Amino acid sequence: MRAKILLVEDDASLIELVTYNLEKEGFDVVRTGDGEEALTLAEEEKPDLVILDWMIANLSGIEVCRRLRRAPATANLPIVMLTARGDEADRIRGLETGADDYMTKPFSPRELVARIRAVLRRLRPALQGGALEFAGIAMDTTAHRVTRDGRTVQLGPTEFRLLRHFLEHPGRVFSREQLLDAVWGRDVYVEQRTVDVHIRRLRKAVNAGPNGEELPDLIRTVRSAGYSLDAVPAMQAA
Amino acid sequence: MRAKILLVEDDASLIELVTYNLEKEGFDVVRTGDGEEALTLAEEEKPDLVILDWMIANLSGIEVCRRLRRAPATANLPIVMLTARGDEADRIRGLETGADDYMTKPFSPRELVARIRAVLRRLRPALQGGALEFAGIAMDTTAHRVTRDGRTVQLGPTEFRLLRHFLEHPGRVFSREQLLDAVWGRDVYVEQRTVDVHIRRLRKAVNAGPNGEELPDLIRTVRSAGYSLDAVPAMQAA
DNA sequence: CGGTTTCGTGACGCTTTTGTTACAGCGCCT
DNA sequence: AGGCGCTGTAACAAAAGCGTCACGAAACCG
Numbered sequence: 001m002r003a004k005i006l007l008v009e010d011d012a013s014l015i016e017l018v019t020y021n022l023e024k025e026g027f028d029v030v031r032t033g034d035g036e037e038a039l040t041l042a043e044e045e046k047p048d049l050v051i052l053d054w055m056i057a058n059l060s061g062i063e064v065c066r067r068l069r070r071a072p073a074t075a076n077l078p079i080v081m082l083t084a085r086g087d088e089a090d091r092i093r094g095l096e097t098g099a100d101d102y103m104t105k106p107f108s109p110r111e112l113v114a115r116i117r118a119v120l121r122r123l124r125p126a127l128q129g130g131a132l133e134f135a136g137i138a139m140d141t142t143a144h145r146v147t148r149d150g151r152t153v154q155l156g157p158t159e160f161r162l163l164r165h166f167l168e169h170p171g172r173v174f175s176r177e178q179l180l181d182a183v184w185g186r187d188v189y190v191e192q193r194t195v196d197v198h199i200r201r202l203r204k205a206v207n208a209g210p211n212g213e214e215l216p217d218l219i220r221t222v223r224s225a226g227y228s229l230d231a232v233p234a235m236q237a238a
Numbered sequence: 239m240r241a242k243i244l245l246v247e248d249d250a251s252l253i254e255l256v257t258y259n260l261e262k263e264g265f266d267v268v269r270t271g272d273g274e275e276a277l278t279l280a281e282e283e284k285p286d287l288v289i290l291d292w293m294i295a296n297l298s299g300i301e302v303c304r305r306l307r308r309a310p311a312t313a314n315l316p317i318v319m320l321t322a323r324g325d326e327a328d329r330i331r332g333l334e335t336g337a338d339d340y341m342t343k344p345f346s347p348r349e350l351v352a353r354i355r356a357v358l359r360r361l362r363p364a365l366q367g368g369a370l371e372f373a374g375i376a377m378d379t380t381a382h383r384v385t386r387d388g389r390t391v392q393l394g395p396t397e398f399r400l401l402r403h404f405l406e407h408p409g410r411v412f413s414r415e416q417l418l419d420a421v422w423g424r425d426v427y428v429e430q431r432t433v434d435v436h437i438r439r440l441r442k443a444v445n446a447g448p449n450g451e452e453l454p455d456l457i458r459t460v461r462s463a464g465y466s467l468d469a470v471p472a473m474q475a476a
Numbered sequence: 477c478g479g480t481t482t483c484g485t486g487a488c489g490c491t492t493t494t495g496t497t498a499c500a501g502c503g504c505c506t
Numbered sequence: 507a508g509g510c511g512c513t514g515t516a517a518c519a520a521a522a523g524c525g526t527c528a529c530g531a532a533a534c535c536g
Binding site for chain 2: 492493494495496497
Binding site for chain 1: 326329330333334336337338339340344348349352353355356358359361409410411460461462463466468470
């Protein structure tokens with residue numbers, strides 16, 4: 001999942017510099033140089049993090065920070081202040097107003113990215129390790145939650161591990177033996193056909209549509225080889 | 239609740255300076271100048287945050303940071319690096335190794351405190367004396383009061399700590415072992431099934447409605463994984 | 477086109493995991 | 507001392523998930 005960042009800054013050359021570096025690192029960037037608009041965008045764009053300059057039009061960065069914290073919808077939004085005001089008093093004021101980090105200009109773009117990552121690592125764990133996603137199937141391993149096109153999918157422990165294994169290696173074909181090793185454990189010994197049954201259960205759960213509908217099957221059977229999770233639904237014979 | 243901070247630093251005058259400022263601000267301080275000992279203390283003292291110097295005896299600060307992150311018991315422990323190594327490359331390395339913030343010497347003690355507060359505010363909300371709230375459950379950690387949709391909920395000490403832990407990490411699944419570590423303490427050893435009983439007591443108290451009614455259960459059981467506090471009540475099959 | 481192999485599917489005991497209740501011990505307060 | 511609230515453990519009940527089998531369908535092969 002890509003993280004979206006709201007950049008609130010009015011210096012054109014800085015906007016370009018920061019945007020370039022963030023996009024290079026895989027972030028989506030939304031920009032504004034206006035304090036009032038920043039508040040609106042923070043609600044509407046639902047960014048994962050805000051970078052705030054102090055001196056901007058209409059509302060100071062510190063005031064934007066305060067209002068973001070006060071509004072329930074954005075009270076939890078990660079904020080990094082990035083400003084020329086580098087006095088001790090300013091830094092402390094920024095942090096105490098609710099900023100999660102505070103950097104002063106001039107700054108290193110790479111350090112900015114590192115600090116953003118550090119903040120997101122704590123506050124949006126789903127963006128880091130815990131999230132797997134492929135072909136409309138999303139898995140949050142820390143919350144133990146799976147969704148298909150937004151609808152939550154109910155899985156038993158074994159199906160969960162099985163799906164995770166597929167999501168970790170999308171497109172790759174695994175033999176029943178490999179799956180038993182990876183999902184059940186190297187020492188456990190069960191019939192290979194057991195895999196079939198769990199594939200069946202996994203398919204049933206993942207392909208269940210809104211009501212009684214069937215969604216396209218993303219688990220491909222490779223005859224005499226095994227199974228794989230695949231973005232392209234199997235072809236149809238009319 | 240007072241927060242406990244582990245200060246890993248070997249310069250005597252700095253130790254004094256930092257300790258003085260932290261204690262003045264209401265933190266408990268545990269100190270060591272030794273990298274190996276830092277790891278031990280991080281486990282045994284259960285600090286709420288670690289301040290790490292880079293140049294210390296036995297293990298470098300960066301290595302201590304890496305090992306703390308790797309050990310499950312301390313993987314989540316907030317870390318602030320405080321060091322003379324201020325190159326861009328060092329800062330980035332520190333942050334990418336898992337530090338939550340990175341300050342360089344010389345530094346302002348008041349800024350250090352502000353940054354520590356900023357980190358703790360996010361990672362240990364309960365320490366700020368503030369209110370925790372999630373999905374209609376509100377907890378005032380200082381007054382030791384809990385309400386569900388406005389009605390006050392009566393909890394025993396253990397259930398209170400258990401709920402607080404869930405509120406601090408909403409949505410996340412914890413194994414019984416993790417809960418015992420976090421809520422009972424790392425050194426206490428009780429049966430894992432004890433957790434089940436307290437979950438039961440917590441559910442009973444939190445889900446008690448106006449008269450004899452049952453409110454939707456917000457504590458989700460994740461079979462063979464643990465429990466989590468969750469906004470979405472489990473779905474029903476008719 | 478039969479024969480053969482491989483896979484899909486539903487049913488069914490069995491085991492594991494969790495829910496629930498009861499109880500005995502402990503510390504604390506009056 | 508007695509009562510009271512809280513805790514951890516055990517024991518039993520309920521639920522959920524698991525692995526295997528049997529049979530039919532589909533794919534493959536000559």
